[in-house]
Every structure is written in structure tokens, then in C-alpha cells.
Amino acid sequence: MATILFFGRFSDLSDRLEVQLPETVTDKQSLSAFLSGEIEGFAELAARSDTRISVNMKVTMAEVAVRNEDEIAYMSALSGG
Amino acid sequence: MIRVCDSPIAPEAELAAFRAALPNAGAIASFIGCVRDDGQTQALTLSHYPGFTETVIAGFVEQVSERWNLLGTLILHRVGKMSLGEPIVLVATASAHRREAFEACDYLMDRLKCDAPFWKQETVAGETRWIEPHPQDHSDLNRWSS
Numbered sequence: 261m262a263t264i265l266f267f268g269r270f271s272d273l274s275d276r277l278e279v280q281l282p283e284t285v286t287d288k289q290s291l292s293a294f295l296s297g298e299i300e301g302f303a304e305l306a307a308r309s310d311t312r313i314s315v316n317m318k319v320t321m322a323e324v325a326v327r328n329e330d331e332i333a334y335m336s337a338l339s340g341g
Numbered sequence: 342m343i344r345v346c347d348s349p350i351a352p353e354a355e356l357a358a359f360r361a362a363l364p365n366a367g368a369i370a371s372f373i374g375c376v377r378d379d380g381q382t383q384a385l386t387l388s389h390y391p392g393f394t395e396t397v398i399a400g401f402v403e404q405v406s407e408r409w410n411l412l413g414t415l416i417l418h419r420v421g422k423m424s425l426g427e428p429i430v431l432v433a434t435a436s437a438h439r440r441e442a443f444e445a446c447d448y449l450m451d452r453l454k455c456d457a458p459f460w461k462q463e464t465v466a467g468e469t470r471w472i473e474p475h476p477q478d479h480s481d482l483n484r485w486s487s
Contacts, residue, residue, distance in 0.1 A: 267390055268460035269471055310473070317393045333390060337473040340387075340418065340459035341374050341430050341450055 262328050264295070268336030273299050281328050288313050291326050295334075310337040342414070343398050345389055347421040350428040359415045359433050366412045366435035370442035372450050374430040376423050384464040387420045387429065394458040401452045405434075408448070409441040416449065418459065451482040 264277040285291045292313070296303035305311060312319050312335045315326055326332055342359075352373045360369055376385045402414050415433040423429060430453060434445040453459075454474055461472040 265390070267388065267458070271388075271460075314390075314393065317390075317396060333393070335390070335458060336460065336471070338456060338458055339461040339471075339473050340453040340457035 262326065263331045264291075265331065265333040267333060268338075269305055270302075270334040270336055273301050273305065281326070285326065287323050287325050288315065288332075289323060291332060305336060306334065308336070311335065312338070343395055343402065343416045345391075345394055345398075345418050345420055347419070350417050350419055350431055352428050352431045355415065355417060355431055356433060359413065359435070363413045363435045365437075366442075367437045368439040368442040369433060369435045370439070370446040371415075371431065371433040372446055373428050374450070376425050376427050376429060378425045381465045382425065382463045383467075384422055384424055385429065386422045386462045386464070386469070387418075388460045388462075389418075389420050390458045397456070397458055398453070401449055401456070404452075405445050405449055409434075409436065409445040411436050411441060411445055414445070414449070416453070418453070418457075420459070448485055451478070451485065454478045455482045 261278045262281050264279060266274050266276065282294065285294050292306045296306065314333045314335070315324050315330055356371055398416055405411065405414065411434055413435040415431065417431040419429050432446050432449050434442045434449070436442040455478050462469045463472055
């Protein structure tokens with residue numbers, strides 16, 4: 261099971277998910293496509309340039325693989341201070 | 342020291358303890374960010390990604406320590422619901438001389454504004470809405486790239 265976390269505006273769309281990833285999900289891009297089909301409004305938010313995705317608490321601009329044991333977090337624009 | 346907390350920050354006591362622990366510091370700069378009363382906002386609610394947020398901030402401290410010669414760094418950040426006037430963040434830096442402490446404190450606040458995993462909602466007229474960084478926040482951060 262993969263754990264999907266949603267922060268900021270993403271938290272308006274879904275609570276934390278524990279999901280068995282389908283075989284079609286192998287990386288961040290395919291995970292986002294999968295979630296876009298499952299969660300209304302997700303695709304628009306995921307497409308924003310200020311959206312960040314972490315896999316096991318690491319954010320990279322590059323594509324990375326995702327697996328069922330991973331924790332993936334979707335984050336809308338950050339705003340501290 | 343880095344601390345993300347859901348209880349109120351007492352900046353004066355925190356700064357006194359920070360200063361007491363650094364008797365050799367010739368300069369201590371600090372910044373306190375508070376919930377601003379703009380006549381509309383009733384409350385501010387911040388959330389974070391436990392574990393990840395602290396790790397990201399620790400990275401800022403590493404970077405600031407490479408760039409400036411610091412004797413100590415303090416970052417306290419609130420999460421949860423805050424009322425008008427309540428402190429949201431306290432940043433303090435200590436160095437031998439003032440310029441390094443000023444600049445490092447300024448840099449850390451710019452990083453916290455744009456790059457720290459916090460999310461902010463304000464309550465206005467009973468409704469909540471997300472707050473995102475302003476273009477000025479990014480301009481401020483970009484000053485350090487040159």
C-alpha cells in the first residue's frame with residue numbers, strides 16, 4: 261500500500277489515502293494521472309507550476325519511481341513565516 | 342535550534358535563553374512575525390508536514406551556516422490556529438559582528454516564506470481561504486541568488 265498525503269489546497273480535495281497502486285502507476289507522472297481520475301479537481305491543481313511532490317520526503321524536479329511502500333505527498337504553494 | 346510547535350511562542354523568553362547560551366556572541370539579530378490585524382482577518386491557521394518540514398528547515402540552517410559565520414541559529418515556527426497579534430515565527434541569528442547576523446536572519450525569513458513546507462489559511466468573515474506567497478516574497482528570495 262502506498263500512502264498519499266495532501267497538503268495545502270490539496271487537502272481540500274482529499275484526506276490521506278492508503279492505496280494499492282495499480283500496475284499502470286510507476287512514477288510521479290503516472291500517479292498524478294491516476295489520482296486525476298479518482299479525485300475531482302486534482303488534475304488542475306497538480307498541473308500548477310507551484311505544486312511540489314515529494315516521495316519519501318524527498319522533492320525532486322526529476323521524475324522518480326513510486327512503489328506501493330512509498331509515502332507520496334502533494335503540496336500546493338508553500339507559505340511559511 | 343529548530344522547533345515547530347502548536348503552542349504559543351514566547352519570543353522574549355526564547356530570545357533571552359538564546360542569548361544566555363551564547364555569551365561570546367557580539368551580535369544577535371531577530372525577527373518576530375505576528376498575525377497582522379488588517380481589519381479583516383480574524384484568525385490564521387498554519388499546517389505543516391511533520392518530519393519533512395523540520396528536515397527542510399534544517400537544510401536552510403546548513404546553507405546559512407555555509408554562507409555566513411554564525412555562532413547560533415534559532416527558528417521557532419507556530420502551527421495551528423492563531424489569533425490576531427500572536428507570534429507566528431521567531432528567527433534569531435548570532436554572530437561576532439552585526440552584518441552577518443542581520444543578513445543571515447533576513448535570508449532565513451525569505452527561505453521560510455517561500456520554501457518551507459507550511460500552508461497558511463486566513464479566516465475572514467467566518468470563511469477560510471488559502472494564502473500563498475506574494476511576488477514580492479519571491480523577489481526578496483531572489484536577492485540572495487546574485
